[in-house]
Amino acid sequence: MKKFMNSVDTILTESLHGFAAAHADILTLDPSGKFIQRKALKAGKVALISGGGSGHEPLHGGFVGHGMLDAACPGQVFTSPTPDQMVEAAAAVDTGAGCLFIVKNYEGDVMNFEMGAEMAGGQVMSVITNDDVAVEDSTWTTGRRGVAGTMVVEKIAGAAAESGMALAPLAELAKRVNANxxxxxxxxxxxxxxxxxxxxxxxxxxxxxxxxxxxxxxxxxxxxxxxxxxxxxxxxxxxxxxxxxxxxxxxxxxxxxxxxxxxxxxxxxxxxxxxxxxxxxxxxxxxxxxxxxxxxxxxxxxxxxxxMDGEMLDLWDRPVHTAGLRWGM
Structure with a gap:
């Protein structure tokens, strides 16, 4: 195995610190390393939070910023983040309009985000992405896996949240994008x-x-x-x-x-x-x-x-400024 690293035990921590330093104009890393959050929060906007195992970059941390996510919770490589990460991320980025969790359909992610939502209290809704048509079930999932379509859900829902859409219609929009x-x-x-x-x-x-x-x-x-x-x-x-x-x-x-x-x-x-x-x-x-x-x-x-319907096309085209995706700014 040939990889740029100092230690298996520190590879994620060091990567997250490098990522946060490189994009300090857009985002910040929680001091404990539990989540990445948007630097400039927008009061009264529904907060979008996602996450999952590391190793899929730029998903999800690379999509934190204007027009997409407000926070992302990174787990260890291919390992779900823990519920306390979601709880602390929600507390940090909820500005009063509630939080929408966008969760890929893997058993660990679904279970831990569900627990996180229960522990967080307040206004929290979740949307499960399951766009993979390859297999209906695997050892990782019950039902279809959430894969690259997740990023499209994050972009379209992120634009709608940026424009002031409330939590319940935002969750319905995200579900509609996933269904398409x-x-x-x-x-x-x-x-x-x-x-x-x-x-x-x-x-x-x-x-x-x-x-x-x-x-x-x-x-x-x-x-x-x-x-x-x-x-x-x-x-x-x-x-x-x-x-x-x-x-x-x-x-x-x-x-x-x-x-x-x-x-x-x-x-x-x-x-x-x-x-x-x-x-x-x-x-x-x-x-x-x-x-x-x-x-x-x-x-x-x-x-x-x-x-894509007309609303989804309009939201896809809206400005976005993240480490991994940006246009129109």
Missing amino acids: ARSMGVALTSCTVPAAGKPTFDIGDGEMEFGVGIHGEPGRRRDTLKSADAIAEEICTSIVNDLGDRAKGNALLFVNGFGGTPVMELYLMYNSARAILEKKGVTIVRSLVGSYVTSLDMAGCSITVVM
Whole structure:
């Protein structure tokens, strides 16, 4: 294992301190390291809080700032944050309009955020993201996994919160975005968790893991490596079939790298996916390409399609200023 680190025990702490120092104009790190919070809080705005295991950067800390999250709670690598992190984050960023928790559908995350909401008291609502169509259940989840579509929920809900939307309609909006989002990923290599010191799974040079999860969980099947067009065709067909009648009209196409994939290859996959989707009647009106929801050093990518109505398009276009996503400011 070759990684830039001083110690397995300090890698997360040192990374968080470096992250906070590099983006001190946008955010601050709680002195205990339990959460990252937006530097300039807006009074009377619903506070958006998310989080999860580290190793998926820039999700979630990279999306703290204007137009997205007010706080993010980082767990250890691929490990859920603890309820006390959510409680302390909520106390720090709730300016009187309540908090919305955005939670990826993994059992540890769901359980701990639920406990955090109960312990926090006050006005707290939660939205579970579950956009992965690859598998219905895994050892990590009951139901579908929450993956790259989570970032889209955070962006659209974040813009709505910034404009003053109240807690209950904001939660309904976030649920609607999640319901319109579908994702699937493919891995060409494994990831290596620092504490483990070896790849999470073995995969041959001529193989790919189809439908892989963002922690290296198994997908639909192990298969021989295929062309980009063939990979995109299977993923896009699965997404469109799963959307059913929703898969007509305007959409966001989001091609997300897992951390070890060159940008050139991500745009190649975008080119393939866009052509396939438009042949199937999906009109791509917004696009995003890059590594936003990663899995440490895994080579591979996911494709996310979010069907967009007029309100969602307007909110997607609103200004955002975070470490990981910014435009319009």
